[in-house]
Amino acid sequence: MLTMGRHVELGPVCAVSGTRTQNPRGFLRHKRGVLGLVRVPLYTQKDRVGGFPNFLSNAFISTAKYQLLFALKVLNMMPEEKLAEAVAAATEKQKKALEKLLPSSS
Numbered sequence: 001m002l003t004m005g006r007h008v009e010l011g012p013v014c015a016v017s018g019t020r021t022q023n024p025r026g027f028l029r030h031k032r033g034v035l036g037l038v039r040v041p042l043y044t045q046k047d048r049v050g051g052f053p054n055f056l057s058n059a060f061i062s063t064a065k066y067q068l069l070f071a072l073k074v075l076n077m078m079p080e081e082k083l084a085e086a087v088a089a090a091t092e093k094q095k096k097a098l099e100k101l102l103p104s105s106s
Contacts, residue, residue: 040068042078044086052078053089057097 043051056065069087072078 042072044082044089048085049089049093052082053086053093056086056090057093 041051041055044053045051060068069083073080073083
């Protein structure tokens, strides 16, 4: 599904911002090889969970999530308040999913 909103595409070396899909040649020439680009939605849907918060609720390798949040803040691609709201919404979504999986001990 294509989104027309603002997004950022991340590769193993740098971040490229834009509103359309871009494929910088530098990603293809990386010596270690590339598994692909990641398209990060920089919007939040009306339900306050879809979009960026939903993306953050996925599993990330090692410190990738924190590196993404740091880069978005440092590059001024998203206000700090919006980042905090998205992290809170993603955390709440993960808590609800865990509660469904684990029976309560009452």
